[in-house]
Amino acid sequence: MNISLKQLKVFVAITQHTTLTAASESLFLSKAAVSMALSELEKQLGHPLFDRINNRLMLNQEGQKLLPLADELISRVSTIDSLFLDNAPVTGTLRIGASDTIGNHLLPCLLSDFRKKQEHFSQKILISNSEYIHKKLLDYELDIALVEGKAYENDLVSRVFNHDSMCIISPKNHHLINKSKVNFEDLNNSHWVLREEGSGSRTFFLNKIAPNIEHWKKSVELNTTEALINCVANGFGLGCLSSLSAQYAIRDGRISRIELNYPMRRDFWMVMHKDKYKNPLLKKFIEFCEQY
DSSP: OOOOHHHHHHHHHHHHHSSHHHHHHHHTOOHHHHHHHHHHHHHHHTSOOEEEETTEEEEOHHHHHHHHHHHHHHHHHHTGGGTTSTTOOOOSOEEEEEOHHIIIIIHHHHHHHHHHHHOOOOEEEEEOOHHHHHHHHHTTSOSEEEESSOOOSTTEEEEEEEEEEEEEEEETTOTTTTOSSBOGGGGTTEEEEEEOTTOHHHHHIIIIIGGGOSSEEEEEEESSHHHHHHHHHTTSOEEEEEHHHHHHHHHTTSEEEEOBSSOOEEEEEEEEETTOOOOHHHHHHHHHHHHO
16 A cells, blocks of 8 residues: 555645635646545545545545544644754644634734744634634534533543633613612513524533523524624514623613623633644643743
């Protein structure tokens, strides 16, 4: 068996782009060269690695076995050039996923400090809800994620690296804003503006707040924090989101904060694929986040 690095790069590119055309463009190779490399790899292994569905290539069980090993080998090869240099700087591109609150409010400061310390400036950032970020980790399209919810998928590992506090927001003229401590009974029959499924703030509300309210209704569901704040400001209902996300709208008087008599702390999680190879760059970033 004589598997080449080119064949593995082609294989990984196809898993990320699902079509030969898109994979070939990402690798700056012809479609014919990509197709040939994949055919040679599958022939050597004696198994197809993808199911062909409507001109798209979907990773099958055999391909899933190979993906973590291929990803690790490609990552290891990328470090060889600087492996034996004294005090060599970390190299490569770091692919970071972040949920909305972390991506918009914490990651810019964290990444700025990391760049200053390591003098490393090649990072790709994907900001979305936690559920989508987890999927990208499972597909090896991200190296690491900083999200607001623990990952429960079997192939992902999570650890707490920071925390924030949640808050209840309301229209600025809401009758509860003048009450020093609001109890769950005060929220009975309330209407709520929620983020979409997979969002960390929605998960916090449904797991921690909603079970303690006898009767409540969903007013509207949105996929951005700014839209949620605007709907609350215009009287659609109450909202539950990070204090970091709400601080500017509260300061500007667009919305008010309701002081709920309940602990509102929430953990921030660092998530990775359990089989992800930790190259020197990724190790440095993990250590930095843990000490931040």
